[in-house]
Amino acid sequence: MHDERFPGLRRRGFLAATGAASLGALALTGCGSSDGPAASEGDGKPKRGGRLRAAFAGGGASETLDPHLANLFVDAARAKALFDKLADYGPDLAAEPRLATKWEANKTLDRWQVTLREATFHDGKPVTAADVLYSYRRIADPKQAFRAKASLEPIDLDASRATGERRIEFVLKRPTAEFPNVLAAFGAYIVPENASDFDKKPIGSGPFRFVSFTPGRSAVVRRYDDYWEGAPYLDELEFVIANEESARVNALLGGQVEYAHELNPTTARAHENQGQIEIVRLRNSAMQAFVMKTDRPPFDDKRVRQAFFLIADRKELVDGALSGAGEVGNDLFGKGYEYYADGLPQREQDLDQARTLLKQAGAENLKVTLDTSAVAAGFTEAASIFRDQAKKAGVTIEVKMGSKDSYWSDILDSGTLACYRSGAMPIEAHISQRLLTDSTTNATKWQYKDFDALYQQAQSTRDKTERAAVYERMQRRLYTEGGFLVWGFADWILGTARKVKGVERDAPANTLDWARFDKVWIA
Template sequence: MFNLDRRRFLGLAAAGAVSTGSLLAGCAPGGAPGAGAPKPGGRLRAAFSGGGAAEVLDPHETSLYIEIARSKALFDKLADYGNDMSPQPRLAERWEPSADLRTWRITLRQATFHDGRPVRAADVLASYARITEPGGSRRAKSSLSVIDLPASRAIDDRTVEFQLKRPYAEFPNALATLGAYIIPEGTEDFSQPVGSGPFKFVSFEPGKSFLAARNPDYFDGPPLLDELQIVVTNDEAARVNALLGGQIDYANDLTLTSARTYESGGQIRVLRLPRSNFHGLAMKVDRPPFDRIELRQAMFHLTNREELVRSVLQGSGQIGNDIYGRGYRYYADHLPQRSQDLDKARSLVRRAGAEGMTIDFDTSDASTGLKEAALAISDQARQVGLNLNVRLGNKDTYWSDIADGSVLASYRSGAMPLDSHVSQRLLTSSTTNNTAWQRPEFDELYNAAQSTTDENRRAELYTRMQEQQFNEGGFVWWGASDWIVGAATKVGGIDEEAPANTLEWARFDKVWLA
């Protein structure tokens, strides 16, 4: 990491805005697709930010959006999230819980792997055993660890009976969680991966390019495309330039500046995928200085959410209220909306003994807005006597770097149900617990919520969990925004209502080229 000089950054940003603006003038509106009726054939070229040589094809190790897109092309899960964040059956044809919510029977649909083998109950059990194996930290581990795998069984090739360690009313959410992909039993080598997804593996060069071909036997119908190519372009302006120049057909994760510049033109389409991005910062609550609750609360009160939405999101977003998932099921919208209170923040800083303290504040270009938000928040903190030393990290390794090595970091999340947010990030057993929040009483509330079939009781328990986070937690969720992608006018079939991380996002098997 290296220190980011704010004045130098602002100068470069201003210069970049001028050159980019002149280049992007006159591009297409998102509401004027020119792809016509669906037709087969062709190669779609999609550009994403990447992770360099560290990128993997192992679907159980996915963490980057580009890795998720590749995994969706090659593999399937038992379920995935719909546009409303409800679990939708995929390889699972249906699921049935027992009355006590501790036994779930899953019936598999008829599907085959790319090598012709059928997808069996044994493959499901082996996949979940690999994800949850002791000592590992695979992404879906915390969500799937509720399963008592030794007690679970394959009733026949198409029926799995899961025994759970505790009642879990929202168990289908675990089946849909990121990284819970089904692979053939015994698979460990992913140099030429075999899945059951809509595309078959052709080639892969980490940090550069991935190529896959149409799977004619896909259970949900073969893709219209002949081939899918996913290329790495870490610079957003370069993604836009490539889209304008016809070198690519789809550009993931565009900035608000770029979107505003070209969505009123005619060369490309701008698609704003709703309820996709949640913006915040993460404080480690288990170590100085944020082991002091007063300092965490000072951060809540010094943050000017309106200014951040105006400057970082350029007015295209909603303010947050320091708890995740505004608008989602069980969201605690009764909590009073926080606004900046500098007097209260100064008082809390004094009570924490932190006046004049310098705190390293990690950020990166890994996702749009991370850097800009850190700079704005550091200015806000200066008003209450805190010096937040903004450090720009390696965008290829940022998320793994801040997992253990950062006390304060810019943060961003895609869409997921509140159940998944809690189970993956806020339980003692969570594998992506970036605030190091570990509270046995909080874990008990979550377990109680999953033990009841009473929706009102579950909502009450989620409310209590969110109240703890609102008052004492390590996340400051200051805003929410759309996910923005760009596409050539010849591209059809993109679902414009699909939040990032859901079934229909980056679902290239439903896309066609005019």
């Protein structure tokens, strides 16, 4: 199944899986402090020591620590603790160096030289070019279903080679100006050469090293003192599984955990500024949208799509479907991200103009089915709100409830109008994965050769300012006649004990500073 909270996922996604042990069944140990006193580095400054317990929804007995198979948020957080990537995304979704210290392209942007920093795996062995090439070739194995496979597609791994112990020449299949995004792709973790067994004693180069793992219940990791970016403040970190949001909240309130992932807006409002726990809002973490299939009636007529843009009251959708925990969208992905076309006027509801466009398209008294599901928070509410908004423009929307288990795969090719959401990713990746003729997750069926050509022009353009101009041109077209009706951007909400410090607040889910437990400490 395909869950757009983490883009590109075509399986179960980040849903609270059934069948896993509940938090109450776990044997939780530790109390957020080390065996000995933690050494303070001054008032308000980080303190070393302690154990933090973080509650996430999980995936049951099938969970794995293989970083190339990470699908759930808890998988991603555990992988980030144990492993590293060559690059990762900053808060604006631009790639930032991690295991790579620099990358340099040739004039034609189809060969990139990447230099590694001096870093070691948990067994003391250095991270080398051979480890990188092994990791990428493992991900690209056609017999496997690894998450980052599609992201690595631009690389010709047969031609790519090590040019030194810590230098790699990546040969690409075509010019790729945004190649650093490939290095930062979700799931593109570096593992030791020939590594294959990740559940008994995984070895990575991340800030924590492995202690224990019980699928569907708990994983414990311990500070790696020789981490290249500096040892974490925490002595130990435990990931515990609690599939129900109420279980995560109750465990946090009861002191059984110090960090609870994925809270809903109602919970946040009830506890914000109440003094017992801290509510952390990761702004702009999830795009909220309706997708219109541009290859079939009635949305093959751009005037109908434009009418639907004007039907939406975005503030009402954010207030009603997200309980106000977000901000309005403007029919483009990536608000606040690198290359976002923020100069376009904010679209407002205009029912009169919507009716005029529908009349011009011969679509008066239009009836259309809107697919939705309880697969994601706010979907059913958004569908009901939009149905009522459309009625005011003379459009009849029939809301159709889909299965949680098959919703994403069902709407990818079927239907004409559907609820949709997406986690953070670079705008370039959103375009390449969803808006090109051969994109594998093209939910709007936006397929135009001239648009494809603009993408290739952007990827062949060395000058960043000139490249940004091409991306803006592409976004202006999508704003005018695309198939994504982007009505909002939702906050991602976490809860922590008040003694937990260092949780980054300017970090959309999927980015480097989300779940950075090596930077967290217990006061």
